[in-house]
Amino acid sequence: MKNLSHISRAALLATLVVSLAACSVLESDKIDYKSAGKAPTLEVPPDLSQLSRENRYAVPGGAVTANAYQAGAANAPGIPTAVANIGDVRMERSGTQRWIVINRSPDQLWDPVKDFWQESGFLLTTEQRNLGIMETDWAENRAKLPQDIIRGTLGKLVDSVYSTGELDRFRTRLERTPTGTEIFISHRGMQEVYNNSRQDQTVWQPRPSDPELETEFLRRLMVKLGVTQEQSKILAATTAPSKTATVANVGGQPVVQISEGFDRAWRRVGLALDRTGFTVEDRDRSAGIYYVRYVTPNPDKKEPGFFGKLFGSSEKNEAPIKFRILVKGGQGESTTVSVLNANGAPETSANAQRIVQVIADDLK
Secondary structure, three states: OHHHHHHHHHHHHHHHHHHOHHHHHHOOOEOOEOOOOOOOOOOOOOOOOOOOOOOEOOOOOOOOEOOHHHHHHHHOOOOOOOEEEEOOEEEEEEOOEEEEEEOOOHHHHHHHHHHHHHHOOOOEEEEEOOOOEEEEOOEEEHHHOOOHHHHHHHOHHHHHHOOOOEEEEEEEEEEEEOOEEEEEEEEEEEEEEEOOOOOOOEEEEEEOOOHHHHHHHHHHHHHHOOOOHHHHHHHHOOOOOOOOEEEEEEOOEEEEEEOOOHHHHHHHHHHHHHHOOOEEEEEEOOOOEEEEEEOOOOOOOOOOOHHHHHHOOOOOOOOOEEEEEEEEEOOOOOEEEEEEEOOOOEOOOHHHHHHHHHHHHHHO
């Protein structure tokens, strides 16, 4: 009887999926993060070799596609530069990186930005107003599953059967400027993969950041800040060539050389650090320094995570590794990025080479 019930349930699911496939295909590119929690969860280390699959968020407010800004790009008139303005809001772009520039202070923007994420259904696990940083919990994009009509019919039964095997989180950083604020949104993703030939065990591993998702949420945040839907699509459609970022050796120390002035390089390096999982504890723009830390993976986990493999650290009870990332402007459109240790001396370990390579790869 138990086996028959299991077979009947599977048959019912299969029938509904087939009969409603057309509806699912038409809706397949929506963003649909739905929260199953009621309060922020504990912070998860960057490696996430194990992670709960019940963290879900929902983005209310109608259909929103992850590639909506591409539709805007196709229909919008040509925009000759990487900067476009509407009112006191504009979007800037360099390569795959975009950010909002707005003529309002961080103090004026903090609550509206916080409301934006909460109204979008997200839980915030990090709120550091003094640093201008807030971060969401990990979430699953349920739009990649059979769509709402199926879930509406079978309710929790479908949710218990299906999973996307992917999780996302977003970090927002507000940085004060002489005329207002720059807002950055960075994405981090994880994917569940098999870790043995029998395919009966899985681990969570990082997947590349998604600039398209970053752009979509920046676009929607502009709407929250007073820009219309159509105007936001035009702003998000701006294009710009990516500036060169290369790894070199200067005075025996590995560095990233960027063919941009300090101001733009400072913004891009900060976003690259957010994307690649470092925690920015503090920053001093006048000195060109980001104070960052890396938390080693939980030693009880069987598999080291991405950063555990990157830094080769597996010792138990090891304290967080702290660095200073120095962004130094040169003459004209030239900036150099180097790694210092926690005491401010040039980092001479192999970690420096690995860090500059991670930064350079993201800036390409």
